[in-house]
Amino acid sequence: MAQPTFTTHLGMVDILPGEVEKWQTIERIIREEAKKFNFDEIRTPIMEQTELIARGVGQLTDIVSKEMFAFERGEDHYVLRPECTAPVARAFVEHHLEQRGGTQNLYYIGPMFRAERPQKGRQRQFHQFGAEIMGADDPAADVDIIAFMMAIYNRIGITNTTLKVNSVGDPESRKAYKKALQDYFRPNLSKLSEISQKRFETNPLRILDSKEDEDQPFIEDAPIITDFLNDETAEHYAKVKELLNNLEISFEEDPHLVRGLDYYTRTAFELISPDLGAQDALGGGGRYDLLVEEIGGQHTPAVGFAAGIERLLIACEELGIELAEEQKLDIYIVTLGEKARKWALSHLPKLRNAGLSASIDYIGRSMKAQMKDANRENARYTIIVGENELNEGKFTLRDMKASEEESLTFEEILDQLATD
């Protein structure tokens, strides 16, 4: 096939009719669950200041160091948002949302952008939904965030997942742990992979996340963060696990779970699916008690999650979950001749105002072609309008499924359809 003149950019895809209905279903479920969990929607711009993302997500992360779609215009530095927690935190600070009182429970749905090589479950423009609880230090918030996330997957029917949890510690615990890790790796530093050697100084925690073969034997026996948590953090983590158990949300502790965004503190979690291929994380999140301060706000402990919609769709596909029903059209008006067309155009609004979906042929096709079209559109009824019908003031209402016809006035047709 010859390549068309214009195509989408690499890793950016059109969501076409037939597919988009699945997205609508997912979005509807997210909104319904959000309502149950008392989360309010927030919509932030697609572009943010580059510096916000750099400071929020972390200068050394892959996201910031090599995956940003960023450009300058005059004095301004724009970046297509690669995630939505930093933008939500920014909005929180900018609009003093804490003044609304209590904690802020916010959720979002929208496109994110990262300049990576696309593969299964990974696009350059991808879509996340997520939620944040801002202003709560209590483990109850961590658990409600997880419960919210799980509720959405349960509603959709994706239940064969594994929830992994860990605590990545507060700054004090992290400092102690970082030192312990460095002490542990130092004797074997030269045997580690190149990447891990680089991370040794900056962020040794990330070594634990490495999938390089040569690192594995060292990672296995590495000290684990949970042994270095201070009392307060350990207690918080214990509480989170206890509450998860109370809610009968099953989980696995994974002491090596480290998240790739720098803002995480204490609770971290990830939801894994066996149906996804190489990119097996449906969603993940955790606490980010320091982010709001980092970007210039008051100290605001917070916890959140983000999840990928494309991956959710892949999982549904694998599990054979039907997300969208066939679209149905209530009425297709089949017209024969100019007069009939005129009649149809003047009566379409009456059908539509009555809450019915209704359509006609625009391009003067034969009756047979119109019937075929009506069939393709899954029309429940056709109204057939020709010379005879116009003269008599009675129209042929055809029930497409039953293949039965009646001759009725337009008012009678409206009545009948209204009772359906």
Place this chain on the structure above:
RNA sequence: GAGCUCGUAGCUCAGUUGGUUAGAGCGCCAGGUUGUGGCCCUGGAGGCCGUGGGUUCAAAUCCCAUCGGGCUCCCCA
């Protein structure tokens, strides 16, 4: 940034050791019924075989390059 792999009709794909005007199924359009869909039958439209170059009497087929897609590593959703 690196590796593997694939580019033939709108879609899914055949195309035998290089050999006349490149095929099928589905889809689309039309006819079979001058006013009736789904099933069936018939016909039609739609391809410079991703692009460029080379080898050859002859290339979808062999060689080189290039562009594009998919998957994977890294990392994340």
